[in-house]
Amino acid sequence: MTIKRVILVTLTVLAVFLMGQDLLNSWNQPQIQSRLELYQTNLLLRSTEFRSSDMNTDAARKALLGAEPTKNALEQYEDVQQQVQKTLKQTQSLLASGSSNKAQPVSLEQTERKLTRLVTELDLKLGILRSQQGETTLAQKEWDKVIQQAEVDSGLNPLAVTAEVLKGLWAKSPQLLPDAEPQIQKNLDGWFRDRALTQLYTLQQRSADLQALQLSEQQAAEKALTSLAIVGGIPVLSGVIGIGILIFAIGQWVVQRKQALLSAETLQPWTTPWDGETIWQVLILGFFMVGQIALPIFLAVLQRATGLNPASFGEQGKALFILFNYVLLAAGGLGVLYWSVKSYLPLPEDWFRIRLKGNWFWWGLGGYFAALPLVVVVSLVNQKIWQGRGGSNPILPIALEGKNSFALAIFFVTAAIAAPIFEEILFRGFLLPSLTRYFPVWGAIVLSSFLFAVAHLSLSEVLPLMTLGMVLGFVYSRSRNLLSSMLLHSLWNSGTLLSLIVLGSGQG
Structure with a gap:
């Protein structure tokens, strides 16, 4: 075995170990879904x-929202x-047994605190929902x-005080x-x-x-309906078009077989x-080693030299x-790719083809x-498998909660431009x-899609991303033009980001 292969084997083992750790960590993280x-x-x-005096508008609203x-x-x-309570119990069990990821115990403890607060916030809101259903005893x-x-975790005292306020508002003998x-x-x-302010x-x-509150509620409701139309309407319409395309493609395959698109x-x-x-060299050196080893080391050195802590950034x-x-x-990654294939230049015509x-x-x-x-x-099947666990892309929660226009623009550049170009x-x-x-080409599509999904380091995203990767691979294999898969990838990421921004802006 050559020295080069020894190095590749060593880096492969290290990369698999580090990726395995990240995937294991994602197991204990809640999904963004x-x-x-x-x-x-x-x-x-x-x-x-x-509320609307127009009967047609009101009927449309009721159709959108449902009967109850x-x-x-x-x-x-x-x-x-x-789901959150189940994940919290499993996290607490790992902490109690000491069988958690010892390399990152703080991360697991932080997860426990976040889940505990989330459960408490859900209890607070569930009480209000029950009060609106007339279930006052259950709300209490x-x-x-x-x-x-809050008696166990003092960090939850503000929520406990709010719970006391709500108890008084909906008590048989109200206490303010x-x-x-x-x-x-x-x-x-x-x-x-x-609802609490109205009470x-x-x-x-x-x-x-009360009148001023009702006016602001009406304005917020109009904005919420618009947001729902964007978040729900556009994907539904696109999905209907997609189903039509799939039916056509399958029908063509049934009729034409060998000459069909599929x-x-x-x-x-x-x-x-x-x-x-x-x-092997490009994958291990150009993606996994750069992402899992070289880049973290470089950022750690840079952080130590500058004293900057990304966790404290706005x-x-x-x-x-x-x-x-x-x-x-x-x-x-692209540098390693070029270094690895430069001795084979010029490449055949259909390699890395980008044509307008x-x-x-x-x-x-x-x-x-x-x-x-x-x-x-x-994704629906995936939800049943993971039951709210398995982690998510870390950029998604940040984009969901983001309010800063400049930050959202940067997220868009990252997700809709940089990621599609590099990953494609x-x-x-x-x-x-x-x-x-x-x-065979179909086998190559499946295997490359699996590696594409695993590279995102979230267990809950492997199946959906692999499915997306297979469509990307098929589109590229048929078009022989990277612009086609880059466009698809960009549209997908842009749609996801747009939904997150709309959902996040509709809160409050």
């Missing part, structure tokens, strides 16, 4: 406050609460749980605490805050404040001038740091529509064609 569902539920609750939106919201919150029990939890309104304003938001103003007979026989392999060792700082991190990753002419735009757009229903179905060059431009030296 549960939070997205709650954010959408909050928009639905907000929309219930909309508050009851449906209560069930949604209960489901999420059960929810708020009692918040108070009891002197700081009721500030507590409600501080620790509740959106529909939940308005408070009604008991205090503050008709002017026929494996029409997918031609690439002429690959290098062997498996070069593929929204703009975090956004710029994420972009800086990704640019370094891409530069390192041709039908690449329609392949990318059609692939985006077709990917939507496929990934949605896989590496996974579709290099890896997929290289694998056709050893596998």
Whole structure:
């Protein structure tokens, strides 16, 4: 065995170990999907406050929200609460047994604290939902749980004080605490805050404040309906188009078989001038070593030299740091790729092809529509498997909670421009064609998609991302133009980011 192979084997073992750690850590992290569902539920609750004298408009609102939106919201919150409680118990069990990831015990403890606070916040809101359903006794029990939890964790005292306020508002003999309104304003938001303030103003007979609140509710409800139309309407319409494309493609395959778009026989392999060792080298050195070893070491040295701590950055700082991190990753990966294949230059014509002419735009757009229903179905199955666990891309929660326009613009540049360019060059431009030296094109698409999904280091995202990767691979294999898969990738990331921004801006 050559020295080069010894080095590659050593780095491979190290990369697999580090990736395994990251995937194991993601097992104990909650998915963002549960939070997205709650954010959408909050928009639905907000929309219930909309009132219109136009019967058609009111009928459309009721059709969008359903017959019993508050009851449906209560069930949604209960489901999420059960998922979070289950994850919290498993996290606490790992901490108690000492069998957690000893390399990052602080991370697990932080997860426990976040989950404990989330459960407490859910209890607080569940009480308000139950009060609106007339379940006052059960509401009081929810708020009692918040108070009891604060006795164990002093960090939850502000929530406990708010729970005391709510208990007094909905007691059989109402009791108004002197700081009721500030507590409600501080620790509740959106529909939940308005319901508590409505109860408070009604008991205090503050008709002017009640009227002003109702006016602000109407304005917020109109905004929420618009947000729901964007978040729900655009994906639904795109999904319908995608289902139509899939039905056409499957029907064509049934009729034409070998000449159909989906026929494996029409997918031609690439002429690959290098062997498996070069593929191995690019993956290990260009992606995993750069991302898992070199970049973390470089950032740690830079942090020590400058004294800057990314954890203390504001929204703009975090956004710029994420972009800086990704640019370094891409530069390192593409540098290794060029170094690995430069001895084979010039490459055959269909390698890394980027051409403005041709039908690449329609392949990318059609692939985006077709990917939507496929990934949605896989994601629904995936949710049943992971039950709210498995982690998520760390950029998603930041974008969801982001309020800074500059930071959101930087996130967009990272997700919709930088990521599609780098990942498509590496996974579709290099890896997929290289694998056709050893596998049929469909096999190369599947294997490259699996590695693409695993590289995102979140267990819960492996199946959905692998499905997306297969569509990306198919589109690139048919179009032979990287612009098609880059467009599809960019549309996908842009759509996800837009949904997060709309959902996040609709809260409060």
